[in-house]
Amino acid sequence: MVLDSGRHGHGEAVFCDVAIVGGGFAGTVLALHLVRGLGSGRIGIVEPRAELGSGLAYSATDEVHCINVTARQMGVSAQAEDRFIDWLEKWYPTLVGGGLGASQPSRTFVQRRWFGEFVRDRLGAALTGSKVKLEHHRTSAEDVRIVEGGLELILANGGKLHALCVVVATSHGVPALPSGFPAALGNAPGFIADPWQAQELKRIPPEADVLIIGTGLTMADVTGSLLANAHRGRIRALSRHGLLSRAASVATYPVALDFASWPQATVTVYLRRLRNEIALIEREGGSWRDVFTALRQRSADLWAKLSIQEKKRFMRHLKSFYDVHRYRMAPDLAGRVEAAREAGQVEVFAGRLRSARRDRGGFLVEIERRGSSEVVRWRCQTIVNCTGPRPDLRPDPSHFLGALITRGLAYPDPLGLGLTVARDGRVYGLSRNLFALGPLTREHFGDVVGAPEIAEQAQRLAGVLEETLGERCRGGTASERSGASSYFSRGSS
Numbered sequence: 001m002v003l004d005s006g007r008h009g010h011g012e013a014v015f016c017d018v019a020i021v022g023g024g025f026a027g028t029v030l031a032l033h034l035v036r037g038l039g040s041g042r043i044g045i046v047e048p049r050a051e052l053g054s055g056l057a058y059s060a061t062d063e064v065h066c067i068n069v070t071a072r073q074m075g076v077s078a079q080a081e082d083r084f085i086d087w088l089e090k091w092y093p094t095l096v097g098g099g100l101g102a103s104q105p106s107r108t109f110v111q112r113r114w115f116g117e118f119v120r121d122r123l124g125a126a127l128t129g130s131k132v133k134l135e136h137h138r139t140s141a142e143d144v145r146i147v148e149g150g151l152e153l154i155l156a157n158g159g160k161l162h163a164l165c166v167v168v169a170t171s172h173g174v175p176a177l178p179s180g181f182p183a184a185l186g187n188a189p190g191f192i193a194d195p196w197q198a199q200e201l202k203r204i205p206p207e208a209d210v211l212i213i214g215t216g217l218t219m220a221d222v223t224g225s226l227l228a229n230a231h232r233g234r235i236r237a238l239s240r241h242g243l244l245s246r247a248a249s250v251a252t253y254p255v256a257l258d259f260a261s262w263p264q265a266t267v268t269v270y271l272r273r274l275r276n277e278i279a280l281i282e283r284e285g286g287s288w289r290d291v292f293t294a295l296r297q298r299s300a301d302l303w304a305k306l307s308i309q310e311k312k313r314f315m316r317h318l319k320s321f322y323d324v325h326r327y328r329m330a331p332d333l334a335g336r337v338e339a340a341r342e343a344g345q346v347e348v349f350a351g352r353l354r355s356a357r358r359d360r361g362g363f364l365v366e367i368e369r370r371g372s373s374e375v376v377r378w379r380c381q382t383i384v385n386c387t388g389p390r391p392d393l394r395p396d397p398s399h400f401l402g403a404l405i406t407r408g409l410a411y412p413d414p415l416g417l418g419l420t421v422a423r424d425g426r427v428y429g430l431s432r433n434l435f436a437l438g439p440l441t442r443e444h445f446g447d448v449v450g451a452p453e454i455a456e457q458a459q460r461l462a463g464v465l466e467e468t469l470g471e472r473c474r475g476g477t478a479s480e481r482s483g484a485s486s487y488f489s490r491g492s493s
């Protein structure tokens, strides 16, 4: 059972062995593996959402927001009981075609919210009969400081959480303002800064002309929601390259790529080699998607072989192209977006926003088309910011990640993807007790964005934490380990 921390008074300090900041997908799967691995102990999860396990991706309730791989490819570990498809077949057989999903493959791209429910179910099952106590602090972490032997989190509800180890699993915050968009218009009516506010999207008038900045999967989700809401106005999407994510399909051809055996080389050499692999697989009846599926699974091995200069080259020249092949749209969503493009309602442009100003109750924007000096002016009533994670974590110390950096507990990584971490997930900085998990660790671990890759990373990190906590967690409950508790009480005064 997950305990609710509501019973703790304002300002009261609580002790735990591991505190996880962010109880979305990554944080909850880590908790699940810790519950299984630790004999006893206390885990605190700080998460403002009512439900653990869903986070941003899996709390989406819109029916067009589906998982972009088949349910067969999703799970929280390689164990049979942790396979999403088996759970669906047991509890929601109609979602997967009433029998084995393979007989109805197109229908196994289920809504994302089911996956959040599955994660919670797995956590609940792990806690049943376990001596590990898991406490959900339904608030945000605002700050952290070093105390003797560990760390103290300062919570937005006025509480404090003392932990031997803290894991940052917050993913990124809301996107930064798009480049070229004036800060003064950040709160202007009609500008949607956070595309995940479903209610904001629902308020867009159906006849409004909409400009979406960004053409990745978030743009696809927003477009899908607008179309599902019977939007009639024009939808224009803009990004530097104007590339749209490709459609997903059911994996057809199993490909195994042993990147560990590839010699260290440059991004260009690896690109050439991957193209050769694709040509080979296509000759054998497979497709580039199969190679990307294999790449996704073992990309960390290849990423680790690149020097920082080569990683930067990848970010500058290849990332946009990699992203549209790697992060694909679920087939149903891809079909809806494509049909709207063919009908002329959705248009995708390559270029950059030069300026935006208020005009006739909406916006007048200037766009510089890619590859030409031509500047076009568009009017629109709504602008939706789908530019993705904020690249620079530093400027905002009120944000938890900004606070970590300001206190010297963490450093932004040189690629602007998140935090600098070591092989074991420890965050470089003033404390050895701070760890990070999930997309924030991409500079070191590569493509840890998809659920299966994050689940694997969470399981490894649980092992590291179990070792770090050592005997303290294995031998008795938190209250029995009064040494640790009083130690912390002194440290926090």
Ligand SMILES: Cc1cc2nc3c(=O)[nH]c(=O)nc-3n(C[C@H](O)[C@H](O)[C@H](O)COP(=O)(O)OP(=O)(O)OC[C@H]3O[C@@H](n4cnc5c(N)ncnc54)[C@H](O)[C@@H]3O)c2cc1C
Pocket: 021, 022, 023, 024, 025, 026, 027, 046, 047, 048, 049, 054, 055, 056, 057, 058, 066, 067, 068, 069, 112, 139, 140, 141, 142, 169, 170, 171, 221, 400, 437, 438, 439, 449, 450, 451, 452, 454
């Ligand atoms: C829209 C979308 C769709 C996706 N679709 C797929 C898919 O189909 N298949 C797939 O494999 N992968 C998909 N992914 C990728 C992947 O599964 C997610 O990126 C993954 O869920 C990330 O997990 P996370 O825990 O790091 O982030 P999240 O699950 O977003 O969790 C982060 C949590 O941290 C909390 N938080 C933030 N700041 C604080 C703070 N200061 N204090 C306390 N809590 C805080 C937030 O409330 C949030 O719940 C998708 C991602 C997104 C964004």
